[in-house]
Amino acid sequence: MHHDLIDGVPVIWTETPGPLEATLMFGCGVQDETFRTLGVTHLVEHLAMSTLPRLHFDHNASVSLSITDFTCSGRPEQVVDFLARVCAALAELPLERIEKEAGVLAAEGSGAADPVTGELLSIRYGTQGLGLASFSGPGADRIPLEAVRETVARHFHAGNAVLALTGPPPEGLRLPLPSGARTARAPHPAPRNTGPSWHRADVPGPGLLLACDLNDQAMLLATHILSQRLTDTVRHEHGLSYDVGGTAVYVGPGRGERVVQLDVREGQEKRVTELLWQEALRLAAEEPTEAELAEEREAAREFLTDPRTLDMEVAERAADQLLDETHLDAATKLARQAEVTPAQVREVFAAAMETALLLVPCQVEQLTLGRPDRSALPAGGCSERSGLPAGPQFRPPLLARARSGAARKVRLVVNADGAWWQDEDGQVHGFPYSEVVGVEVHDGGRILHGLGNCFVPVTPELFSGLGTAVAAIDAAVPEALRYPVSALRATG
Ligand SMILES: [Zn+2]
Structure with missing residues (x-):
């Protein structure tokens, strides 16, 4: 992995096969917005991209919960051209286009997270930080112009950017962004709901949210074992579900959330929710077998040693630099996974289950679930109040x-x-x-x-x-x- 500095922007690159890919990242996303300014980062991204002429090579831009990126892949001179144009646009946004781009944004819809992950984050954090994931806010045409200006000034400058490249920086590469000091990210708001509890929402299938350190390899293997067990039981044995998915969400240095979710055959929402919870309880109570653990280690080795994951590795390293997260390279991950024991998997998973939020599709009306200590898993509600306060x-x-x-x-x-x-x-x-x-x-x-x-x-x-x-x-x-x-x- 090589490190350079171009126009004040750190550049991380490594040589990989295939065309040159560039990812210009900024350390900002939906979690840096407020309910009132929701969508402002996406609007900035659209305004910048709206200045590009028609380009005949792959290029794109996106806003996630914590990172905004501009990507392209093509011949070196095309990459140079794209990055110069994006930087120039960010330095001088066409603010007169705001109304049009707000309309485009409304047509595109938001989606920094899938619906289940979004709902779970909103239940955990409320309408702030990552909790904004499931909301659309006041609407793109209600974002104040002042918020657009402030977002650009605060986040879109050389001090808050990193460029990842899958080859050496091409000749003539410039990143003419406004200069700026590294943006100190405000600490993420504390959770409003620490769990464990279950909640109902209009979602296609159930999901489980667990707070953890995303770099913890025992926890990573635990969620993989859980997903595999769910695939075996819910899909193969009972035929109730097709896809078992997992998502990792960055919260802050050393802090994250992992989501395990399943889609559901219509009418089977309750059954699949119960099976998800049962399997999670089982992993918190009993150590997995050595064979299960070896299987997941092997799957991870296969994935991490594939040369095609190098593109991902360079982008991940760049993101970790922007997020102040400790970066583990593939070799370190594999070495740590090799030392994980079945007892550690159970232990770390049981600790995470103390923070569990279980999301249940609204078709499920009644649900009785237990906690690891056999007490009842409480249902979440809006307010602790049982009656209205005094007043008109x-x-x-x-x-x-x-x-x-x-x-x-x-x-x-x-x-x-x-x-x-x-x-x-x-x-x-x-x-x-x-x-x-x-x-x-x-x-x-x-x-x-x-x-x-x-x-x-x-x-x-x-x-x-x-x-x-x-x-x-x-x-x-x-x-x-x-x-x-x-x-x-x-x-x-
Ligand atoms: Zn309410």
Whole structure:
């Protein structure tokens, strides 16, 4: 692995077969945004890419939870041209194109994480940092221009970039980015939900989220063993599922989350959820066999010693440099895996199970699961409150109450501290104004979004006589958090 510095940008490269591939990475992503500015990094990326002419070689750009990258592969002079154009665009973004690109963004949709991973992260962290993964926020056309300017200035400069190349830097390579000091990333917000617990969401299949150190090779092997056991039982033995997947999510240096998820044959959601949880409990309770461990070690060796993974290795090394994460090369990973024992696999997995969040498709209504200590796994909810706080109460319009028994139970309280409502099932949702992350302004109403993955619909369709409630909300929530409903959102 070679290291260079071009125009203040660290360049990491290694010689691999095939055309030259370049990945220009910036240490920023969805996790650096807020609910109010959600999508701003993606908008910056689109604005930069919109300046490119038609190019006849592979090129792309993407925003993940923690990294934004611009990639291309082609002849050396094509790579030089692409990188120069991208850097020039980032140095002087065509801000006049914001409206058009916001529309494009809405058409493309977001997706920094798959739906199951996104929901799990939102349950863990709420509407901040990685928890933003499952939200679309106010909409691309409601991102303030000031947030675009601030994002570019803070993140898109030489001090926050790394270039990965699959060959030596070609002649004439320049990276004309604004100079800047290394961006100190704010520490990731603490989890709001440390687990273990289970949660329902509109997802295609169940998933399990476990906090761990992503470099811990015993934990890596543990999740591979779990995935293999699920493939054997749920897919091969019972024929209930096709795909068992796994994802790793970087949280901070030495901190991460691993996700294990399965797709499900329709109608089998509950059964597959139970099998996922049972297999996870079993791995936390009993050591795997030497043979299972050897099998996963061998699979990892096969993967990591394949010369085709060198492209991935150089990009991974560049990402770790941007993220301040300790980088383990393939040889180190394999050496550490060789020393992992079945007892260590069980131990590290049992510790991670103390942080488990189990996501369950909403078709599953009732679920009784145990924890490793045989106590019941609690169901997650929005709020610990069992009743509404004191304060002015609002009720659904008379007609709605006359028509539906459920509407008669619904109540809203907006007082000096915040807003809370009780839904048709008697569940209480809400939060103090200090936890408001965004307020969508509707005609005669407001929808409040809170830090904890929860919202309060203060709207005339649901409640009557809201004048004083709306006034109280507007007086208490900073104006910068209020925005009109996106014009890009499909209505109806
Ligand atoms: Zn709620």
